[in-house]
Amino acid sequence: xxxxxxxxxxxxxxxxxxxxxxxxxxxxxxxxxxxxxxxxxxxxxxxxxxxxxxxxxxxxxxxxxxxxxxxxxxxxxxxxxxxxxxxxxxxxxxxxxxxxxxxxxxxxxxxxxxxxxxxxxxxxxxxxxxxxxxxxxxxxxxxxxxxxxxxxxxxxxxxxxxxxxxxxxxx
Numbered sequence: 172x173x174x175x176x177x178x179x180x181x182x183x184x185x186x187x188x189x190x191x192x193x194x195x196x197x198x199x200x201x202x203x204x205x206x207x208x209x210x211x212x213x214x215x216x217x218x219x220x221x222x223x224x225x226x227x228x229x230x231x232x233x234x235x236x237x238x239x240x241x242x243x244x245x246x247x248x249x250x251x252x253x254x255x256x257x258x259x260x261x262x263x264x265x266x267x268x269x270x271x272x273x274x275x276x277x278x279x280x281x282x283x284x285x286x287x288x289x290x291x292x293x294x295x296x297x298x299x300x301x302x303x304x305x306x307x308x309x310x311x312x313x314x315x316x317x318x319x320x321x322x323x324x325x326x327x328x329x330x331x332x333x334x335x336x337x338x339x340x341x342x
Contacts, residue, residue: 173288173342174257175214179204179264180275181294184227186266188325189296192229199294199324200264206331207262207338214262219278222247236268245277260288260342263307266324267295270306279307284314290341291316292334294324317341 181198201218208216223246225232239246255261261284265275271291291307293300300319307316320337322330 173259175211175260175262175342176217176252176255176258177204177207177211177214177262177264178217178219178252178278179262180219180266180272180278181264182225182232182266184232185229186324187229187296194227198266199322199327200266200292202327203292203294203322203330203334204262204264206328207334210331210335211338215258217252219274220249221274222249236272239273240268240270244273245280246274248274248277251278251281255282255284255287258287260290262290262292262338264292264294265303267293267298267301269298269301270303271310276310279310284311287311287314288342289314289316290338291319292322292337293319294322294327296324 179200181201183195183198185192185194204216208214225235265272289311291303293303299321304319
């Protein structure tokens, strides 16, 4: 079995769920990371957190994300793993924003992914992976990037079978 790191960027606060904005205590991507950990208990979890988090208000957050993406901003993170050298596979989770969030880009640019298997999953409300797989190939050209898995955010808590099947197929 591969040594696995589950690195994820997730957002609590107001989120979009099938046409409505609802406040949540735990973000959808984090729910998925926790489900992975239940099935792969030897995997390590790492939450990618911004030093200056986005607003809890959904619309304000979207504006902040859009501005950061237009500027290709790399926000500071609260911490990084010391190394990813011990890991064979990195499962990378993030919410949809058309591509990977800029905080995830900050995380990725901090490490050498040569020979690492990268398994991306994205929580969204029906928009899929966007261009994130293409952008991951640009940021991590020496990684082996598995096909991504799009998870409907409002069904994140029921996604364990899909996550496990996808991981078993791609590890």
